[in-house]
Amino acid sequence: MTVDHEHPYLSQLRQQLRDNRIDRREFLRTATLLGMAAGAAYAVAGLPAPARAQEEMPKGGKIRIGMHVQEIKDPQTLSWVEPTNVLRGCVQYLTVTDQANITRGQLLEKWDPSEDLKTWTLTIRQEAKWRSGRPFTADDAIWNIKRVLDPKTGSSVLGLMKGYMLEEYDTGAQKDGKPVKSTRLWSDKAIEKIDDKTLRLNCKAPQLAVPEHMFHFPFFMLDPAENGAFKVGMNGTGPYEIVAYNVGQNAIVRASKTYWGKPVNLDEVEFVDLGTDSGATIAALASGQVDGVYDVDFSELDTIKALPDINIHSVTTAQTSVVRGKCDQKPFNDARVRQALKLAIDQQKVIDIVFRGAASVGEHHHVAPVHPEYAKLPMIHQDIPKAKQLLAAAGYPDGLKLEIACKPSPAWELASVTVMTEMWKQAGIDVKINVMPAASFWQVWDKVPFGYTAWTHRPLGVMVLGLAYRSGVPWNESNYSNPEFDRLLVQAEGILDPDKRRVVMAKLEQIMQEDGPVVQPLWRVVQAAYHKKVKGFRMHPTEYIFLDELAVEKA
Amino acid sequence: MLAASLLLFLLFELMPGDVAVAELGPYSTPEQRDLWMAANGYDQPAMLRYFAWLGHFAIGQWGESRIFLAPVARIVGTRLENTAILGFWFFAVLIPLSLGMGVLAGMREGSWLDRAVSAICILTTSVPPFASTVLVSAVFVFDLHWLPGTSTMLDGFSYRQLVMPVMVLVLYDFGYIARITRATMADVMATPYIRAAILRGLPYRRVILRHALRNALIAPFTLLMLHVNWLIAGVIVVEYFFAFKGFGSLILEASLGKDLYLLEACTMITVAMATLTQTISDLGYLVLNPRMRSV
Numbered sequence: 001m002t003v004d005h006e007h008p009y010l011s012q013l014r015q016q017l018r019d020n021r022i023d024r025r026e027f028l029r030t031a032t033l034l035g036m037a038a039g040a041a042y043a044v045a046g047l048p049a050p051a052r053a054q055e056e057m058p059k060g061g062k063i064r065i066g067m068h069v070q071e072i073k074d075p076q077t078l079s080w081v082e083p084t085n086v087l088r089g090c091v092q093y094l095t096v097t098d099q100a101n102i103t104r105g106q107l108l109e110k111w112d113p114s115e116d117l118k119t120w121t122l123t124i125r126q127e128a129k130w131r132s133g134r135p136f137t138a139d140d141a142i143w144n145i146k147r148v149l150d151p152k153t154g155s156s157v158l159g160l161m162k163g164y165m166l167e168e169y170d171t172g173a174q175k176d177g178k179p180v181k182s183t184r185l186w187s188d189k190a191i192e193k194i195d196d197k198t199l200r201l202n203c204k205a206p207q208l209a210v211p212e213h214m215f216h217f218p219f220f221m222l223d224p225a226e227n228g229a230f231k232v233g234m235n236g237t238g239p240y241e242i243v244a245y246n247v248g249q250n251a252i253v254r255a256s257k258t259y260w261g262k263p264v265n266l267d268e269v270e271f272v273d274l275g276t277d278s279g280a281t282i283a284a285l286a287s288g289q290v291d292g293v294y295d296v297d298f299s300e301l302d303t304i305k306a307l308p309d310i311n312i313h314s315v316t317t318a319q320t321s322v323v324r325g326k327c328d329q330k331p332f333n334d335a336r337v338r339q340a341l342k343l344a345i346d347q348q349k350v351i352d353i354v355f356r357g358a359a360s361v362g363e364h365h366h367v368a369p370v371h372p373e374y375a376k377l378p379m380i381h382q383d384i385p386k387a388k389q390l391l392a393a394a395g396y397p398d399g400l401k402l403e404i405a406c407k408p409s410p411a412w413e414l415a416s417v418t419v420m421t422e423m424w425k426q427a428g429i430d431v432k433i434n435v436m437p438a439a440s441f442w443q444v445w446d447k448v449p450f451g452y453t454a455w456t457h458r459p460l461g462v463m464v465l466g467l468a469y470r471s472g473v474p475w476n477e478s479n480y481s482n483p484e485f486d487r488l489l490v491q492a493e494g495i496l497d498p499d500k501r502r503v504v505m506a507k508l509e510q511i512m513q514e515d516g517p518v519v520q521p522l523w524r525v526v527q528a529a530y531h532k533k534v535k536g537f538r539m540h541p542t543e544y545i546f547l548d549e550l551a552v553e554k555a
Numbered sequence: 556m557l558a559a560s561l562l563l564f565l566l567f568e569l570m571p572g573d574v575a576v577a578e579l580g581p582y583s584t585p586e587q588r589d590l591w592m593a594a595n596g597y598d599q600p601a602m603l604r605y606f607a608w609l610g611h612f613a614i615g616q617w618g619e620s621r622i623f624l625a626p627v628a629r630i631v632g633t634r635l636e637n638t639a640i641l642g643f644w645f646f647a648v649l650i651p652l653s654l655g656m657g658v659l660a661g662m663r664e665g666s667w668l669d670r671a672v673s674a675i676c677i678l679t680t681s682v683p684p685f686a687s688t689v690l691v692s693a694v695f696v697f698d699l700h701w702l703p704g705t706s707t708m709l710d711g712f713s714y715r716q717l718v719m720p721v722m723v724l725v726l727y728d729f730g731y732i733a734r735i736t737r738a739t740m741a742d743v744m745a746t747p748y749i750r751a752a753i754l755r756g757l758p759y760r761r762v763i764l765r766h767a768l769r770n771a772l773i774a775p776f777t778l779l780m781l782h783v784n785w786l787i788a789g790v791i792v793v794e795y796f797f798a799f800k801g802f803g804s805l806i807l808e809a810s811l812g813k814d815l816y817l818l819e820a821c822t823m824i825t826v827a828m829a830t831l832t833q834t835i836s837d838l839g840y841l842v843l844n845p846r847m848r849s850v
Binding site for chain 1: 586587589590591594621622623624625688689692696697700702703704705707709795796797798800804808
């Protein structure tokens with residue numbers, strides 16, 4: 001990128017790196033976010049760019065990966081990661097956030113945010129082309145952005161970008177006596193075409209994470225000529241062509257000869273559906289029917305470790321589940337009760353029992369060590385006498401009787417709730433577990449008085465706090481409302497400097513620990529397993545598979 | 556059948572919104588869900604949708620599967636075919652094995668052979684399929700490396716992949732049939748007409764094959780017919796564990812995926828199959844037991 005277009009904050013960032021005030025990873029993350037090309041950022045940070053040039057990688061060959069092959073109606077409305085692992089080879093994104101949490105351009109060459117982070121100019125790679133031969137243009141990108149933001153499409157990108165790209169309006173229609181609301185672009189100029197390879201997003205509000213949102217997993221760039229329909233042999237800009245897609249059985253992708261980028265190593269990848277029984281997964285891996293499996297449950301770890309020639313790949317994530325009560329209902333309206341619930345828990349013990357140690361300790365504030373602005377606070381340890389004391393002070397000297405809603409799958413959620421109920425019992429809190437089928441649970445997850453809710457990995461700590469704990473936002477399942485917290489959060493969201501943001505973050509984390517609505521025992525670790533002959537696999541925190549990085553050694 | 560289909564439809568009605576959530580994910584907005592429901596015809600009254608479905612079903616239009624995105628009839632067809640192959644080999648091994656052992660054991664009640672057969676039968680039948688699947692794959696896949704671990708049949712039909720599912724089913728079931736055969740055989744051997752035949756000096760072989768077997772097989776035959784039923788829906792565990800794409804795992808996938816049309820079709824087939832096998836077993840009974848013919 002040219003210097004005169006550079007975001008003014010980049011020079012400060014360089015200085016901070018020189019003064020060792022931020023680490024290299026943080027520099028890379030923020031610099032690439034602000035539009036510095038990833039290669040240049042790595043060079044400034046004095047790090048070798050990750051081995052994307054794969055000289056030693058063997059060429060050719062085929063591998064099989066065990067993974068659910070689920071239905072795809074529309075690539076932009078997917079709610080599961082598995083189908084995107086097949087699609088990711090065939091269609092591409094504007095950006096990609098890699099395994100090290102660094103965001104780089106895929107179809108985009110660069111992006112330039114304005115200083116107030118409200119105007120984002122996106123430049124598409126000159127060489128980017130559809131496999132059909134037509135160049136990938138700004139019109140294609142705009143068509144896709146408009147499509148995911150149309151409520152009729154049903155894409156989850158809408159919820160992500162609603163705050164800064166859309167506005168609510170009254171449709172005039174009525175349902176059950178209430179006016180029906182819908183959303184539309186907040187302005188005619190919200191998405192602007194500059195030229196064939198350049199477009200601009202004019203946002204309603206400042207937003208730091210635009211490049212990360214462009215890598216939200218269903219945000220694929222589909223061919224407008226095919227109206228975004230999914231089919232075997234569909235067009236795309238990616239290196240692979242889907243040659244078979246049989247739901248519940250298998251999916252096959254084959255390397256295309258007309259890909260615009262660097263040729264890929266593998267000729268063919270087949271995804272094999274092994275059902276959901278973990279026994280089948282291990283058995284298929286052991287007898288060489290598959291060369292790798294998409295996800296390894298912690299209960300399978302010991303068995304897989306015993307298999308020869310199989311590598312286990314793992315990474316700590318910002319995925320978690322939190323226990324939360326409704327802060328506007330008794331007894332959770334008392335901060336002392338909320339704190340007693342936290343103090344009764346021995347996080348390490350939960351991890352040891354449920355995951356046999358394969359998870360990281362949570363600190364009850366929902367900001368993960370992998371987040372750039374994470375501030376280390378003194379660890380909260382189990383303290384049963386203090387928990388009892390707090391309960392008594394709150395007016396519950398004889399303890400409490402509660403009912404917690406949770407779902408049976410994944411199995412570790414129910415297991416950790418069960419372990420925690422035993423710990424609460426010691427503090428005089430008697431908790432009954434109400435296990436609901438997952439589908440029913442998701443109907444009421446934000447309505448039950450007391451529940452255990454799963455939250456997925458998000459790249460920034462402020463994103464999570466803003467989604468879940470700001471007063472009055474749709475996903476604030478605990479109805480938590482703290483003006484001081486809200487004020488600090490807005491402040492943190494406006495600070496680009498991760499060092500300075502961390503100072504505010506420490507205060508936010510402390511409020512979460514002392515006053516906040518959640519008990520958070522752990523952070524998830526995710527694993528996959530591959531045969532040693534499979535090269536180039538790196539575990540992504542959201543379990544994305546990048547087919548273009550893989551290769552296989554010939555037997 | 557009508558009652559079963561209606562019941563299933565009503566059960567689905569009790570969980571409104573579920574289909575849209577399953578389709579668009581837990582984080583979709585209520586507005587997106589409403590739009591999806593309307594676009595896919597879920598906003599019409601339940602009774603209207605039920606009768607529309609029933610009419611179409613009766614004339615052979617079973618609708619589209621929500622999770623497989625293909626005609627229900629086609630999916631059910633291929634899955635039934637796979638389970639039929641599994642079932643064929645299951646019975647091909649089960650019938651000679653269990654009847655043979657049962658007859659051998661029942662011929663001489665109390666002999667060492669009888670005791671040995673009984674012991675084996677009780678041992679194998681007492682291990683449920685969900686345990687024996689693990690056991691069998693631990694031995695043949697992980698220790699001996701003889702057999703492939705799953706039976707997806709993706710590279711075309713493979714006998715090697717069929718071995719373990721059939722083995723597990725037979726292990727669980729043969730003891731039961733063999734024990735019943737043994738019991739009826741022992742009863743028959745104690746009847747006066749068999750003793751009379753033996754005392755008259757007919758060859759033992761002839762007594763067994765011509766006189767005893769026919770009467771001893773009535774109960775096992777009825778049981779075996781019932782097992783066709785059991786196989787259709789009861790192989791879920793085995794098919795699931797070995798990732799075998801049969802009818803049992805289809806029922807499971809359809810119910811987990813809230814695929815109403817597919818589940819309705821599966822239920823209809825299961826009920827139809829039950830009726831059919833009952834009829835066959837009643838007819839077979841007539842052939843085996845002459846006394847029934849005059850009634």
